[in-house]
Amino acid sequence: MSRIxxxxxxxxxxxxxxxxxxxxxxxxxGYEGVVHxxxxxxxxxxxxxxxxxxxxxxxxxxxxxxxxxxxxxxEPTFRKACNEGGLNPFMCEMANLREHCSWVHDxxxxxxxxxxxxxxxxxEKVKRNQPLxxxxxxxxxxxxxxxxxxxxxxxxxxxxxxxHKVILIEKDPSIGGHMSQLSETFPTLxxxxxxxxxxxxxxxQHPNITLYTYAELESLDGFIGNFTAKIRKKAKSIxxxxxxxxxxxxxxxxxxxxxxxxxxxxGFRPAVYVPFPQAVPNIPVIDRIxxxxxxxxxxxxxEKVCPTxxxxxxxxxxxxxxxVGAIVVATGFGIKQPDFFPEYGYGKYPDVITGMQFERLAxxxxxxxGEIKRPSDGQVPKKIVFIACAGSRDEAKGIPYCSKIxxxxxxxxxxxxxxxxxxxxxxxxYMDIRAAGKNYEEFVRRAIEEDTVKYVRGRxxxxxxxxxxxxxxxxxxxxxxxxVEIEADMVVLATAGVANPGAEELAQKLHISYDGYKFxxxxxxxxxxxxxxxxxxxVAGACQxxxxxxxxxxxxxGAAVKVACLFSQNELTREPLIAVVNRCAAPLYSTCVxxxxxQSACPYQAIEREExxxxxxxxxxxxxxxxxxxxxxxxxxxxxxxSRSIDIQGYTHDQVYNEVMAxxxxx
Amino acid sequence: xxxxxxxxxxxKGSSREYTESVLAVAKAFDIEIKEILDWNCCGAxxxxxxxxxxxxxxxxxxxxxxxNQGLDEIVVPCAACYSRLSGTQHELNQHPELKSKVVxxxxxxxxGTVGILNIVQMIDKYITPNIESKIVKPFDHKLACYYGxxxxxxxxxxxxxxxEDPQSMDTLMSKLGAKPIDWAFKTECCGAGLxxxxxxxxxxxxxxxxxxxxxxxxxxxxxxxxxCHSNLDMRRKEINEYNxxxxxxxxxxxxxxxxxxxxxxxxxxxxxxHFVKVEI
Numbered sequence: 041m042s043r044i045x046x047x048x049x050x051x052x053x054x055x056x057x058x059x060x061x062x063x064x065x066x067x068x069x070g071y072e073g074v075v076h077x078x079x080x081x082x083x084x085x086x087x088x089x090x091x092x093x094x095x096x097x098x099x100x101x102x103x104x105x106x107x108x109x110x111x112x113x114x115e116p117t118f119r120k121a122c123n124e125g126g127l128n129p130f131m132c133e134m135a136n137l138r139e140h141c142s143w144v145h146d147x148x149x150x151x152x153x154x155x156x157x158x159x160x161x162x163x164e165k166v167k168r169n170q171p172l173x174x175x176x177x178x179x180x181x182x183x184x185x186x187x188x189x190x191x192x193x194x195x196x197x198x199x200x201x202x203x204h205k206v207i208l209i210e211k212d213p214s215i216g217g218h219m220s221q222l223s224e225t226f227p228t229l230x231x232x233x234x235x236x237x238x239x240x241x242x243x244x245q246h247p248n249i250t251l252y253t254y255a256e257l258e259s260l261d262g263f264i265g266n267f268t269a270k271i272r273k274k275a276k277s278i279x280x281x282x283x284x285x286x287x288x289x290x291x292x293x294x295x296x297x298x299x300x301x302x303x304x305x306x307g308f309r310p311a312v313y314v315p316f317p318q319a320v321p322n323i324p325v326i327d328r329i330x331x332x333x334x335x336x337x338x339x340x341x342x343e344k345v346c347p348t349x350x351x352x353x354x355x356x357x358x359x360x361x362x363x364v365g366a367i368v369v370a371t372g373f374g375i376k377q378p379d380f381f382p383e384y385g386y387g388k389y390p391d392v393i394t395g396m397q398f399e400r401l402a403x404x405x406x407x408x409x410g411e412i413k414r415p416s417d418g419q420v421p422k423k424i425v426f427i428a429c430a431g432s433r434d435e436a437k438g439i440p441y442c443s444k445i446x447x448x449x450x451x452x453x454x455x456x457x458x459x460x461x462x463x464x465x466x467x468x469x470y471m472d473i474r475a476a477g478k479n480y481e482e483f484v485r486r487a488i489e490e491d492t493v494k495y496v497r498g499r500x501x502x503x504x505x506x507x508x509x510x511x512x513x514x515x516x517x518x519x520x521x522x523x524v525e526i527e528a529d530m531v532v533l534a535t536a537g538v539a540n541p542g543a544e545e546l547a548q549k550l551h552i553s554y555d556g557y558k559f560x561x562x563x564x565x566x567x568x569x570x571x572x573x574x575x576x577x578x579v580a581g582a583c584q585x586x587x588x589x590x591x592x593x594x595x596x597x598g599a600a601v602k603v604a605c606l607f608s609q610n611e612l613t614r615e616p617l618i619a620v621v622n623r624c625a626a627p628l629y630s631t632c633v634x635x636x637x638x639q640s641a642c643p644y645q646a647i648e649r650e651e652x653x654x655x656x657x658x659x660x661x662x663x664x665x666x667x668x669x670x671x672x673x674x675x676x677x678x679x680x681x682x683s684r685s686i687d688i689q690g691y692t693h694d695q696v697y698n699e700v701m702a703x704x705x706x707x
Numbered sequence: 708x709x710x711x712x713x714x715x716x717x718x719k720g721s722s723r724e725y726t727e728s729v730l731a732v733a734k735a736f737d738i739e740i741k742e743i744l745d746w747n748c749c750g751a752x753x754x755x756x757x758x759x760x761x762x763x764x765x766x767x768x769x770x771x772x773x774x775n776q777g778l779d780e781i782v783v784p785c786a787a788c789y790s791r792l793s794g795t796q797h798e799l800n801q802h803p804e805l806k807s808k809v810v811x812x813x814x815x816x817x818x819g820t821v822g823i824l825n826i827v828q829m830i831d832k833y834i835t836p837n838i839e840s841k842i843v844k845p846f847d848h849k850l851a852c853y854y855g856x857x858x859x860x861x862x863x864x865x866x867x868x869x870x871e872d873p874q875s876m877d878t879l880m881s882k883l884g885a886k887p888i889d890w891a892f893k894t895e896c897c898g899a900g901l902x903x904x905x906x907x908x909x910x911x912x913x914x915x916x917x918x919x920x921x922x923x924x925x926x927x928x929x930x931x932x933x934x935c936h937s938n939l940d941m942r943r944k945e946i947n948e949y950n951x952x953x954x955x956x957x958x959x960x961x962x963x964x965x966x967x968x969x970x971x972x973x974x975x976x977x978x979x980x981h982f983v984k985v986e987i
């Protein structure tokens with residue numbers, strides 16, 4: 041016989057302002073099987089929990105219904121309280137009176153009636169609950185890090201230094217990401233490569249890190265602690281074991297005029313190439329789309345010159361399978377590309393460039409060796425205009441958000457220009473200056489005051505060419521919207537940062553959520569900014585929203601801590617809310633008829649075949665069996681089963697049916 | 708084939724030559740043009756400053772008339788009228804409650820199904836496919852195609868061309884054998900309705916447009932809007948005073964350029980009606 045206790049919470053005034061909690065408790069006390077029913081101001085507080093524990097002992101309760109907030113909020117709290125009171129934690133159910141009732145309805149009798157209905161369903165359910173025990177699963181103490189930019193590098197190093205294995209995959213031929221392309225970094229103007237390359241080398245040499253460059257995630261299966269990742273190692277057409285990185289192939293390759301991705305199209309690279317001299321690993325790849333041999337079937341110059349015979353033209357993509365316990369996604373961001381700013385002539389005028397292109401011009405390793413020369417004719421620009429918010433904060437362009445890093449890098453660009461071109465004149469058009477960060481505002485002030493960069497508050501409506509000059513038409517809103525026209529030699533657009541083109545596809549492979557802009561979604565905007573909604577998968581850096589280097593690095597270290605926490609346990613505890621196939625006595629053994637429809641329906645490959653044999657080893661029956669380690673409790677198999685032989689523990693047919701009937705029957 | 712036409716006020720008055728050239732070109736391509744009977748003002752810029760419902764009801768009545776007169780598709784040569792009519796259709800299709808209000812106001816059945824074409828769309832759809840064989844005198848000139856503000860805006864409604872750097876007229880003129888120039892004032896404001904009240908402003912704004920076209924060697928400016936035309940053509944005296952320079956490049960409607968290329972009589976295209984003499 042059930043002995044149920046009902047505990048109605050006021051949640052301060054969150055519930056009691058619209059629901060008559062006392063009446064709910066009184067009504068519930070009249071239900072069959074309910075032996076205890078009370079209301080209290082804060083059920084989650086220490087005295088509230090004590091009420092529950094005491095009642096379990098005094099009234100010898102067999103089940104508890106807490107009518108309070110969403111189970112997402114306090115289910116663990118109350119299950120723990122029940123456990124401490126001597127009851128199996130899965131004999132506790134929550135009736136959601138706050139999110140499902142008091143917050144969404146006005147005060148009134150109907151609201152109270154709905155609250156009573158909600159409580160009744162849970163009373164009927166909990167009467168049929170069975171004690172369950174948590175499932176223990178082992179943890180594979182290897183992490184997969186996707187993306188080898190500064191965030192991926194930092195998180196890999198931190199996890200590896202905790203003593204755990206890391207597999208780092210990077211889609212490009214070298215790790216380093218956007219940071220390797222930068223010239224100097226704000227707000228200290230230290231050289232980006234100088235601070236980054238030692239860490240790249242550390243990654244390559246770390247005994248705990250396995251690095252796969254030119255590799256992408258193919259698919260992912262499994263769950264927290266027990267993922268199986270398939271990684272596609274794209275064919276480099278080079279035998280990595282034989283290649284010494286001498287670079288002879290890259291210097292002899294006859295196809296030399298391919299726009300360099302690393303230099304943002306401002307320089308050229310050959311078809312067999314290392315993206316930049318400090319690349320890690322220092323092993324070239326053959327770009328098959330542009331290689332003469334792959335296009336015409338002839339050439340093979342690289343093969344002839346290679347002293348170690350490392351060129352392998354018929355190399356194929358390789359798919360490797362790895363077992364990992366946690367994943368950190370650090371795939372970074374993209375930059376809005378041409379055709380987006382016809383009014384600024386981007387793509388039409390060679391001297392209208394993006395901020396990232398300016399980084400390459402200002403970089404000592406760039407196409408001009410750090411001299412600011414305009415792309416059209418190699419002249420040093422005497423007058424330069426920087427346009428902040430090119431696309432960002434512009435709903436008409438579909439990007440209402442602030443790209444966050446542009447104010448700072450634009451100030452840096454203008455400063456670098458003034459340092460490199462003496463007597464040059466630079467103007468920045470801006471909407472607002474957002475320089476919130478340690479020493480950031482001071483940095484912008486330095487650009488304005490010491491380096492005499494002109495800041496004009498206003499938007500630019502159009503850039504066009506006339507007589508070899510770029511005419512920038514804008515407005516100065518601090519001078520009463522006075523039109524401003526500048527004849528510039530070069531224009532730099534602080535283009536909006538956007539999600540990577542492949543972000544959506546990757547999110548779907550990983551089963552993680554993403555927002556409307558295709559940035560990966562964190563689990564909670566304030567308290568879980570690193571975790572995703574999928575257990576065991578973390579995000580770091582600009583793939584979650586645009587971030588600067590210090591933020592990316594902090595986030596990466598945070599993600600590493602999350603991974604290390606996970607790996608500090610030998611076993612993980614999972615809720616036992618999984619599917620089970622019923623078993624009964626011989627000669628039936630189970631109502632399962634062995635059709636295995638469930639096996640094809642299961643998205644997690646959790647259904648196995650169990651053979652029931654007699655003592656002589658003769659097969660009596662094949663039935664389905666659920667692997668508790670793989671089952672995610674989605675219930676698909678339950679819906680498919682024709683003989684109703686599968687139930688989800690905690691949500692059995694009987695429980696759910698009686699929940700529904702509790703609403704339909706008159707009381 | 709039959710195509711309805713909504714002329715609007717300008718095409719019956721200050722830009723008669725636009726109507727003449729549309730009709731002449733249509734005739735040459737065997738398109739029968741039927742004027743919507745009993746049409747009214749589109750509301751222009753005045754109506755939507757007074758009342759949103761009035762601004763919707765006026766164009767809605769025109770569209771309802773077209774429907775009732777059995778016209779499936781209409782051409783609206785004036786860019787402002789086109790913007791009002793297509794904007795109204797879009798808005799009423801989006802908001803059924805507004806639609807029923809407006810239908811009540813106009814006292815007519817209105818479905819919102821009439822196809823609305825501006826001049827460039829009309830040419831693209833019915834003229835360019837057959838144009839090659841008809842060209843007798845390729846329009847071999849350097850041209851500045853001027854789109855103004857309304858022809859391609861707002862993008863959400865018109866879904867036509869790139870609003871900041873439109874290309875459709877340039878493509879069209881290339882097909883006539885012309886060389887459209889790359890210039891900077893394609894979509895800059897001509898001063899529009901200020902032509903009467905603040906002529907100096909119009910002289911300045913239109914002056915910049917004409918000067919840039921001339922500086923880049925254009926032999927003519929091509930337009931698709933009567934308002935743009937009157938500002939660039941009729942106000943040339945004031946423009947030249949502003950620029951302190953005599954610029955005499957003519958301003959032609961797209962249809963006039965086509966007419967010249969296919970060898971139509973200059974008078975039937977109304978070229979003699981322009982203030983700036985057309986000598987190309």
